[in-house]
Amino acid sequence: MTSLLNTLSLCLCVLQICVIQGGFVPLPSNDPIRSLAEEETLLPCKYKPTSDDVVVQVTWYKENPDTTKEQIITAHHTNGQTAFGTWSRHVRFKSSDPTLDSSLLIMSTEVSDEGTYMCRISTFPSGNFDREVSLIVWTIPISSLDPVILVEGQSYRQAASCRSVARPPPHLSWDTDLNGQSINRSADNRAVSSHYSLHPLRSMNGKKLDCLVWHPTLQGPRRIRNNLVVHFPPHAEVSGYGGDWSVGMENAALRCVSGGNPKPQSFTWIRIGGELPEGVIPHSNGTLLFGRPLSLSDGGTYQCVAKNEVGVGKAEVVIAMTEAPEPRSSLENMLMLIVGGAAGGLLILMLIIVISVTCHHKSKNKKLQRELTERKEEISTLSRQASFRRMNSVSTDVRGVTEESIPLRVEGTMRTSLSSLGQETRFHPPLTPSPYPIVQSTEIVRQLNGSVVIPAEGGSRPGSVNKTLQHPPPSCTYPPVTDDEDEVDEGLGGPASQEHPDDQDSETNSSQVSEAHSARYQQTNGTLRPKSRLSTTGVSPHASLIHKAQIV
Template sequence: MQCVRSLALLLLLVVKVHGDFVEPPQSHTSMRSLAESQTRLPCRYQPVEGEKVVQVTWYKELADGSKDQIITAHFSEGHTGFGRYSGRVKFESSSPTENSALLIPSTEESDEGIYICHISTSTHRHFERHITVTVLILPISTLDPVILKEGDSYRLAATCRAVGRPPPRLSWDSDLPGHSKKDIRQGGSVYSYFFLHPLRSMNGKKLDCLVWHPGLNGSHRISNLLEVQYPPDATITSVSGDWFVGLENAELVCDSGGNPKPQDFTWTRRGGALPDGVSLVGGKLIFGRTLRLNDSGVYECVAKNIAGVGKAEYSVTIAEFSQSKGFTNDQNLLLIVPGSLAAAAVVLVLIIAVLYHPHRNRKLERQLNKKTSRIPVNVNVIVQVKNSKRKQ
């Protein structure tokens, strides 16, 4: 029992004599830092009562096991930087013997390694903390898409490339059927290739590259839409379904589709040239005058893009009259005028006969009444003239 108490007392004395590290608590620790960002190397020793830190020195362990002195701070003589670290590093606190944390304001890849914080106390004791620093370089990434054509064989659709430290990991986010192939090269460059068989239904579908790296919070997405070019699928439509003589503003429209959208349209009429008075505006064939009977025919539209050609035909038949509106005003006039003139001539003959043959008045009057009942209202004026003469 007495032995146990003595051992406990000895441990308390050792702790009290040696003091303690506030940070880092472990003798060996590891951390990551990003290139071109600030790195903080923690080191703070809490001495026991009656003891104080008189000097702190930072070292970097070299590959051969030797040490490279970085910076030193003395409680009364200030601090000094050494070699290539002079001006590149600094203590975090204005009282380095109290807070001995070291700052590297702009971290470089060459700063990776093992750092040693060495504490010297007024009791001539020495304590150390070892910190292993891994310098990460955030990836620089690119995606190079390939423009595909319908009908091409199984081929490369996109290449994703990233370079970083450590080498990034790449993956694809897409519902497209295909497969990827990876390639890691010197210098931390990573490539991923995506292959597929191009179809027009794939045009505009998502093919994103995801870049994964320890320095990233999650993944970095490079958005991309697959482009598949395909020939036009031409169709011809008519705004006016009823084509007849005298129709105005008639036009045929060539709906082409395709990728890319075609800009080259050609219109022809089977068996001859296009009628006079028509114009081509994009995919439209516009009649700049009223329609004629000889505008009938089979019209063809040819739409072209870099992927191919699309053709469509449309048969135009010009009717003499509108099927939905009956006769036109001009046609009605041509029918009404001759009929009215003929009716007026008959009435005129009857009036003359009545005036010059009194003994036949009654018979002719009955015939006249029958004739006038068949004549349009505007001819009754003539009948009124005959009646006025009889009264006289």
């Protein structure tokens, strides 16, 4: 029972302490605090007292490696702030009232500031409360690259060296296409170095060999650019001579072109087997200038020697001199000019003639084409007119045809009465008879009416042609039918009122014609047949009959 009472008493005391005492504001998640050298660093410390406590004093300490504590700065609620030793120029409180916000500000952080700090809050009447804060100071890498000048032909050796110092130690690598190897080393002062080695060749000169520095304070690798340097001797070549030098030539010159690394500093010209001719001037840029017209004594073997720090390059050229060509006389030059002018004039004349003939033929062809077109149009017009005449008019003569052989069957065209047939038929009065027989063909009637039907009585078979020769009386002549006598049939789209001028005397002629037809022909089932006997008072057998058959 006694132990139970003791336990309850202890719990009540702890609860009373937790309720009465205050506490520190929790630190940020990034504990320990990381900072960079030469930048401001904030060490947070903020205490919230209870309603019965009062913050009397705030003091910051730093723990030394030997576990002792060094006082940095203090602030009393009535006596103010005090900084100690070298810290007075190095630190200060963040707030003007340290009893409310006791955070410490290091104005320019140094590597030596790294360590453990303690913030002590003195309250009344509760006493002192401490909080520890750890600080890690990082530094931005300080890097350098030392290139090495190589010479072609040397053995395998170091080509470049890269070094970097930082907290924490950085990492180094190389970015290059060269065939080599790198070796990395570290030192106690957090410095690292890397060496790149290879076998130098002329083709490696100017190639990329960059050093990359990796560190947590950098967003990405820092690149230190570098190009490999390889020295090699020059390679000389001679230009300016094409094998065409002759005696009397002026402004002749030889040029020595040379490569190499570094570029050659000096050029030397010599003539093998003797000294340079007089009037020949060598220049420092490698040019050998002949300051006078060439002569036969200028021939020979010339050698150019180019030199740089690594070695020497040589090149030779053999010059062969030829005799100068004989100058042409003024007469030959004049003759050449005359011949050239004549040839040019003749060429221009021929060109003018060709152009003129071409233009003439073109105009003539156009004229002939135009005339041909006009002729074609005329022929086409005449052909159409002739076709219209054949279709619209036929001249028949009954003198050469017997009365039994002239019956016609008009299929699909004779759709009117006998009186209407009489109106579409015109008779011309007999004139002086023709001394020649007229041959009547049923083919003409077939072309106009579409078919010809010859009755069985007194005629031949359908489709055959009846030709009867008969001498007309000497007192009858029948005039041919002309275009002026054509009449547009009403069935073909023309007005029925259009009549031939010969039929404009009176309507009596039309009735007479109808009576004549009635006296000579009879209509049976759409077929006109001659009557067995003709009245002597009818139309004369030698009358001219013009019949226009309607074309369907």
